Amino acid sequence: MKKTLAYIRPYGGKTALALVTKFLGSVAELVLPYVLSHIIDDLIPLKDAAAIYAMGGIMLFFALVALGGNIWANRLSAQVSGAMTHDIRYDLFRKTCYLKCGQVDSVTMPSLISRLTSDTYYVNRMVARTMRMGVRAPILLLGGLLFCFLLDVKLALVLLAVVPFVGAAIFMITRKSVPMYMKVQKSGDNMVRTMQEDITGIRVIKTLSKTEYESQRFADVANNLASTEFKAQRTMSLTNPLTTLILNLGLVCVIIAGAFLSGEPGVITGFLTYFTIVLNAMLGISNIFVILSRGMASASRIESVLDLDETELVEELPAGDENCAVEFRDVSFSYNGKEDNLSAVSFRLGRGQSLGIIGATGSGKTTIINLLMRFYDVSGGAVYVDGRDVRSVPADELRVKFGVVFQSDFLMAASVRENIDYDRGLSDDEIWRAAECAQAKEFIDGLEGGLDYDLAQKAGNLSGGQKQRLLIARALAANPEIIVLDDSSSALDYATDAKLRAALAREYASSAKVIVAQRVSSVKNCDLILVMDDGKISGKGTHEELIESCAEYRAIAETQMGVAE
Secondary structure, eight states, X not given: OHHHHGGGGGGHHHHHHHHHXXXXXXXXXXXXXXXXXXXXXXXXXXXXXXXXXXXXXXXXXXXXXXXXXXXXXXXXXXXXXXXXXXXXXXXXXXXXXXXOHHHHHHHOHHHHHHIIIIIHHHHHHHHHHHHHHHHHHHHHHHHHHXXXXXXXXXXXXXHHTTHHHHHHHHHHHHHHHHHHHHHHHHHHHHHHHHHHHHHHTHHHHHHTTOHHHHHHHHHHHHHHHHHHHHHHHHHXXXXXXXXXXXHHHHHHHHHHHHHHHOOOHHHHXXXXXXXHHHHHHHXXXXXXXXXXXXXXXXXXXXXXXXXSOOOOOOOOOOOOOTTEEEEEEEEXXXXXXXXXXXEEEEEEEETTOEEEEEESTTSSHXXXXXXXXXXXXXXXXXXXXXXXXXXXXXXXXXXXXEEEEOTTOXXXXXXXXXXXXXXXXXXXXXXXXXXXXXXXXXXXXXXXXXXXXXXXXXXXXXXXXXHHHHHHHHHHTTOOSEEEEESTTTTSOHHHHHHHHHHHHHHTTTSEEEEEOSOHHHHTTSSEEEEEETTEXXXXXXXXXXXXXXXXXXXXXXXXXXXXX
């Protein structure tokens, strides 16, 4: 909670003003029953109209102070909690953007989305309600008890005896509810993940006629969330009835005691009014604990992300061959730390040369790309770029060398120009050069507005091949030193794919190229081809060498291109 509450500090002035205003409004509210008691017992028997009107004016004044103070304080609390939540969301989003891939895998993307949305909302509610009721309720409780003592000590002692029982009940219920709300938030993560999967794979779901299956799967997840939340709410719902029961029993005791110990109607009237104030204050405090329970659980989840150290350690390590654009030396790696996903991977790629990587799904092709760009650190061995160990190069300096298209890449709901440029300040000439090389110029010219054509969300108004060509254009636009295409031409026809490879060789001759593909035709002209199998290199060489030496590669080539080829 300390890190979360620290976000209030920049708004300390408004917070203090809100608390002071709320304090004054609450005190003014407490004065009203005391003045009313004085009018009933002291002024009405005297039939002093002037004094009664004067005291009525005083009551009106305090009523207006209470009204104005509470309204102003509520506005200030809304401003502070809103600004604070804005800052938390900004820092949480920024932290998420800089997290290491392993950290994202650990927290999971659906959980990060849930923490950025629902958890920050519950923190907002916690701060806003606490600033409103957190000041007012204790003041009304303590002030109400104090004025009760001023009116009648004996009756006040009867009321005071009830308060510890209410406090104990609230404490026990709150202590049990906080862990329950942690489970609620985890169930919320599962629902976000399921919904995210269904939205992403909606076409596959429809194709396989699995709409009912997915609907039932989502219903199971939603029911689990509802059940978990019901258990937490059921526990917290005991607070108000239990508090009301105890206080009402106290009220009965006060009325019985008042019948024997006090005969003044003004005292009884004032006392009952203060009792109502105390009752509402206790209910307010119990509601605060309900909100605090959920807010504390959410704050804990937010802070667990903010506390992650996203800094990538940069250390001096022995250099490799500076004549190589990319070099892997006996690299091994494991995602889970138990079994290797890559083992004994070694190869060298010179500047301007091209590397093709081919193999079955799950063989480790994309893992090589992840290690090359240092999204993960190797478990053993070393990865070098331009002769430097990637662990000794700052992330910004390393990744600016690359132009990359991943398997599951994204396009923004923005213009074609903005998607290719991606806030790098590129000129139209650079954008058109990249688009032409990526075989995207022809279809861009056919769009209404050309580069200014606006894409729909996830580029839903483009075909799969058009999306891939735009993504390739984005990767090429800044003239990178190393071009990485991770299965990025799977939606292109063979003719377009061939034109793309020829243009890459011609226009980006000085750039090293790493091409991950399922097609032999996409990698056959590469200077070096790796055949991956279960995280190991089962074949390495040129197309001709692998046809002779690697049975797996030869089988793939014969299946795709024919024996004669």
